[in-house]
Amino acid sequence: MHLHMLVDILIGMDPSADISVIESRIDRLVKQYTGAIDGMTIPHPCAAVLNSITEQARISSQGGKRLRALLTLTAYDAACSSYGASIPKDSQRLCATDLACAIEVFQTGALVHDDIIDDSDLRRGKPSAHINLASTFAHWTNPLHQVLQDASGSETVDTSAFDSSDSSYGKGLGIMLGDILATASIEIARNASQTLPKAQEIIEAFLTMHREVEIGQVLDLGVEHVPLNNPTQLVTASLGVFRWKTASYTTIAPIELGLLAAGVKQVKAHAAAQGIGMSLGLAFQLADDLLDVVSDSEHTGKPVGGDIREGKRTVLLADALSNASDADRAYLIAAYESRNRSPEQVSRIIGLFDSTGAIERSRERIGKLWRSSQVSLAAAVQTLNLTPEAADRLYNACARFIPPELLES
Amino acid sequence: MHLHMLVDILIGMDPSADISVIESRIDRLVKQYTGAIDGMTIPHPCAAVLNSITEQARISSQGGKRLRALLTLTAYDAACSSYGASIPKDSQRLCATDLACAIEVFQTGALVHDDIIDDSDLRRGKPSAHINLASTFAHWTNPLHQVLQDASGSETVDTSAFDSSDSSYGKGLGIMLGDILATASIEIARNASQTLPKAQEIIEAFLTMHREVEIGQVLDLGVEHVPLNNPTQLVTASLGVFRWKTASYTTIAPIELGLLAAGVKQVKAHAAAQGIGMSLGLAFQLADDLLDVVSDSEHTGKPVGGDIREGKRTVLLADALSNASDADRAYLIAAYESRNRSPEQVSRIIGLFDSTGAIERSRERIGKLWRSSQVSLAAAVQTLNLTPEAADRLYNACARFIPPELLES
Numbered sequence: 173m174h175l176h177m178l179v180d181i182l183i184g185m186d187p188s189a190d191i192s193v194i195e196s197r198i199d200r201l202v203k204q205y206t207g208a209i210d211g212m213t214i215p216h217p218c219a220a221v222l223n224s225i226t227e228q229a230r231i232s233s234q235g236g237k238r239l240r241a242l243l244t245l246t247a248y249d250a251a252c253s254s255y256g257a258s259i260p261k262d263s264q265r266l267c268a269t270d271l272a273c274a275i276e277v278f279q280t281g282a283l284v285h286d287d288i289i290d291d292s293d294l295r296r297g298k299p300s301a302h303i304n305l306a307s308t309f310a311h312w313t314n315p316l317h318q319v320l321q322d323a324s325g326s327e328t329v330d331t332s333a334f335d336s337s338d339s340s341y342g343k344g345l346g347i348m349l350g351d352i353l354a355t356a357s358i359e360i361a362r363n364a365s366q367t368l369p370k371a372q373e374i375i376e377a378f379l380t381m382h383r384e385v386e387i388g389q390v391l392d393l394g395v396e397h398v399p400l401n402n403p404t405q406l407v408t409a410s411l412g413v414f415r416w417k418t419a420s421y422t423t424i425a426p427i428e429l430g431l432l433a434a435g436v437k438q439v440k441a442h443a444a445a446q447g448i449g450m451s452l453g454l455a456f457q458l459a460d461d462l463l464d465v466v467s468d469s470e471h472t473g474k475p476v477g478g479d480i481r482e483g484k485r486t487v488l489l490a491d492a493l494s495n496a497s498d499a500d501r502a503y504l505i506a507a508y509e510s511r512n513r514s515p516e517q518v519s520r521i522i523g524l525f526d527s528t529g530a531i532e533r534s535r536e537r538i539g540k541l542w543r544s545s546q547v548s549l550a551a552a553v554q555t556l557n558l559t560p561e562a563a564d565r566l567y568n569a570c571a572r573f574i575p576p577e578l579l580e581s
Numbered sequence: 582m583h584l585h586m587l588v589d590i591l592i593g594m595d596p597s598a599d600i601s602v603i604e605s606r607i608d609r610l611v612k613q614y615t616g617a618i619d620g621m622t623i624p625h626p627c628a629a630v631l632n633s634i635t636e637q638a639r640i641s642s643q644g645g646k647r648l649r650a651l652l653t654l655t656a657y658d659a660a661c662s663s664y665g666a667s668i669p670k671d672s673q674r675l676c677a678t679d680l681a682c683a684i685e686v687f688q689t690g691a692l693v694h695d696d697i698i699d700d701s702d703l704r705r706g707k708p709s710a711h712i713n714l715a716s717t718f719a720h721w722t723n724p725l726h727q728v729l730q731d732a733s734g735s736e737t738v739d740t741s742a743f744d745s746s747d748s749s750y751g752k753g754l755g756i757m758l759g760d761i762l763a764t765a766s767i768e769i770a771r772n773a774s775q776t777l778p779k780a781q782e783i784i785e786a787f788l789t790m791h792r793e794v795e796i797g798q799v800l801d802l803g804v805e806h807v808p809l810n811n812p813t814q815l816v817t818a819s820l821g822v823f824r825w826k827t828a829s830y831t832t833i834a835p836i837e838l839g840l841l842a843a844g845v846k847q848v849k850a851h852a853a854a855q856g857i858g859m860s861l862g863l864a865f866q867l868a869d870d871l872l873d874v875v876s877d878s879e880h881t882g883k884p885v886g887g888d889i890r891e892g893k894r895t896v897l898l899a900d901a902l903s904n905a906s907d908a909d910r911a912y913l914i915a916a917y918e919s920r921n922r923s924p925e926q927v928s929r930i931i932g933l934f935d936s937t938g939a940i941e942r943s944r945e946r947i948g949k950l951w952r953s954s955q956v957s958l959a960a961a962v963q964t965l966n967l968t969p970e971a972a973d974r975l976y977n978a979c980a981r982f983i984p985p986e987l988l989e990s
Contacts (some may be wrong), residue, residue: 218821347756397718413624
């Protein structure tokens, strides 16, 4: 290993080194906070269920890009190395890392509930938590499923006859898993904050993040029923909801928590996080929706046009409705108001997103929001007395939220 | 009003006065913590959904007996009036009241999720939260439901064609409502603790309570699949699960949080809460299960034998299985292993609970647990230096968890 790589790792400049620490901490924390409590006697037949919950918590925690945790740590490092800051102890960076992990654990729990609400069978290309839990216990809920034993004596459940009527038990366990992960995230954040400066402000910001996302999810369930005859209203509603549903925990809270953990005053941390994080978070969500129609499925792990198939009401749809001919608008409205959309319809809708200029309009929206977040970043560099190196690293951590090809637009 | 009544109210001895304060605080806190956040712009069509969530949060919060909040406040008052304690400010009792309310808010959220998991349409004689939310938005999810307008112009949804296929949207909203209430309970507890002694210990105990109940619910989902051929195992499993699922937030946390709020040291508060609360909480759950078969439905608000109809595996069932003749045991196992139990089967099973001595055995179990909690209470009176008046009030607050006719056994 070259010396500069070692130095990079030691002072947290190399995100890949941070990522491996984050991965191992998340696994350890999730195991610790979702399992039996010290001194707990688990009655025999229930232990299998609790073990499956802990195991599913670990599985559901895997495979994220950890953008939120990296942004948290980068904001922390930036503030710690600002002009005039005193260098924190190594143990404090470990606590900041746990705080960063707490945001990821919170997200995992929210996604477990989200998949139940949306009735999604897949997450990151694997069975979603409630589906996996349902198949683990399929032999309990339906005698058609037999327990198979292989030569070594280890058991698996034959789920070849598995159908959606078996999923109710899995949904029940999934609701509880989401609850357990939500509580775990707060316990992890609280324990991490105890030896950090601004411990009280950290917990306050963490709980505010919880509430904002939960309320944002409720608003999002409303967006699904916005009438399609008013595209301007749909754009306003979607962007309004993104701020709570996405920007809150994706960009705003990571920056705010990272800065607070480094001892930045609450007012300053809040202003910087809102300034940079609000527009960056909206750009991130728009880019995510755009990738659903322009990217190949290998890139995103999701089939192209998945949002369209599910009938998700996006800014892309609103922009297409705004600019479509009367005939195309009528086609779009009819397609989104029916219960399902066929592969042919999905292709034609993607075509309309392109021909109406909605895709180009989304690129412009993303570019404008990105530039706005960079203006706020420049202002924060001044207010927080950041060094040029720290400013660069913070820039890079922000840029990771937007696909490179969209940054240049 | 007689002078002694006034004095009782002023020093919190009269539970009816506390109850009215608790009711109004819960309504206010729930409204505050489940609605829009300050400065939040709610996009137009989504406001209706968020308002319904807040309104449902308030509805779901009504109608509880507030035993947990009263126990919290009684433990607080007892410790505050102990020999040598300094008298706290009035503002501190208000904070202790909010802390007591936080436990009730937590329970409300847990019950919202519980009703979704159990697919229960009723709670306290009214439609459960997800059912009520489903019917509020039935016209969105199914065009068969029309919006009716009365002479005054106010709108209601015609749900005469409402069926379970409409409930998926309501379940989604219900999952989010439960999440919002869980977060709200922690925010309420945290804000209440800030001007109380032992603020850190209070939050720690509150989060531990969250985790214990959530893990207890998971274990409970395991109990439902304990094989019926081993009644001893079923008794051990049930009682083991009651400690986490019920005693945790019903009796242990209220006592611990009330004592901590009064400044009692963590070790002492924990020991007293475990001693009194563990056996009292188990007795409470056994009494609740017993009332399901011996009480009239007017008393409990639930139909007699509801647990049996749902096939809930209780200690009563285990005791009946242990003592039944071979023929009766076979009947019980067959009845509980089938998907449904008819009213005739429910009656015959209640008869078997009686004739096998299971009902009497439950009375004995409850009496023994109650006496054990009283031994622990006597010990706590010594350790905490309680006055005889405070000890009496704490006794009364505990006794409210057990129906009077069972206390005498």
